[in-house]
Amino acid sequence: AQSVTQLDSQVPVFEEAPVELRCNYSSSVSVYLFWYVQYPNQGLQLLLKYLSGSTLVKGINGFEAEFNKSQTSFHLRKPSVHISDTAEYFCAVSVSNNQGGKLIFGQGTELSVKP
Amino acid sequence: DAGITQSPRHKVTETGTPVTLRCHQTENHRYMYWYRQDPGHGLRLIHYSYGVKDTDKGEVSDGYSVSRSKTEDFLLTLESATSSQTSVYFCATNGLAGGRTDTQYFGPGTRLTVL
Numbered sequence: 274a275q276s277v278t279q280l281d282s283q284v285p286v287f288e289e290a291p292v293e294l295r296c297n298y299s300s301s302v303s304v305y306l307f308w309y310v311q312y313p314n315q316g317l318q319l320l321l322k323y324l325s326g327s328t329l330v331k332g333i334n335g336f337e338a339e340f341n342k343s344q345t346s347f348h349l350r351k352p353s354v355h356i357s358d359t360a361e362y363f364c365a366v367s368v369s370n371n372q373g374g375k376l377i378f379g380q381g382t383e384l385s386v387k388p
Numbered sequence: 389d390a391g392i393t394q395s396p397r398h399k400v401t402e403t404g405t406p407v408t409l410r411c412h413q414t415e416n417h418r419y420m421y422w423y424r425q426d427p428g429h430g431l432r433l434i435h436y437s438y439g440v441k442d443t444d445k446g447e448v449s450d451g452y453s454v455s456r457s458k459t460e461d462f463l464l465t466l467e468s469a470t471s472s473q474t475s476v477y478f479c480a481t482n483g484l485a486g487g488r489t490d491t492q493y494f495g496p497g498t499r500l501t502v503l
Contacts, residue, residue, distance in 0.1 A: 277430075279430075282428075307491075309494075315496060315497075316392075316478060316494035316495055316496045316497055317431075317478070317480075317494040318494070319491050319492075319493075322491065363430055363431065373419065373436060373438060373444070374419050374482045374492065375421070375433055375436060375446070376421075376431075376433070376492060377433075378423075378430035378431040378432070379430050380428055380429060380430045381430050
């Protein structure tokens with residue numbers, strides 16, 4: 274079975290500082306990986322995804338993530354955060370042979386950007 | 389983004405009453421999903437559908453049933469609501485072209501409180 278662990282439940286950071294949100298997964302088969310963002314009182318929006326190819330994936334709003342197969346990680350990074358990045362971030366995994374497209378989510382990381 | 393609406397957006401009900409949540413999409417996506425979101429658990433899959441009248445259970449399906457009589461509508465029913473079903477419920481869709489996992493698009497959510 275697959276599982277996803279987001280190592281930090283809350284990450285406070287000052288505006289314009291860099292940030293890394295950590296995600297580790299467990300799977301015995303190839304996976305697809307996703308990061309979603311949820312702003313207060315809204316649904317989830319895709320930030321970026323890794324399906325295949327380059328292990329460095331760039332997404333919206335200046336975020337990027339790197340797929341590391343040996344460490345089974347998919348950490349999300351941004352070199353300089355803004356107040357508007359305050360949100361909850363979810364890492365998710367789907368196995369590559371999963372015809373149902375079902376996602377398994379991590380517990381979420383609450384990013385709080387302070388002025 | 390896929391046009392996904394959920395109704396109602398908020399509902400307060402009493403223990404033991406039946407409740408039906410509706411998800412409506414305008415993108416003709418084949419796959420639809422119901423998740424619940426609870427603090428510390430991220431999103432967990434309740435049920436999903438891979439076509440009209442084709443549904444399957446997810447991770448936390450006990451106490452829930454679903455129906456899909458049209459491509460655009462996916463209904464989630466709580467047969468007899470309990471306080472443990474107080475949660476935020478999200479619907480999602482997936483075009484899943486060619487059988488590969490692709491982006492899931494999320495609705496705005498329904499906040500359900502069971503007293």
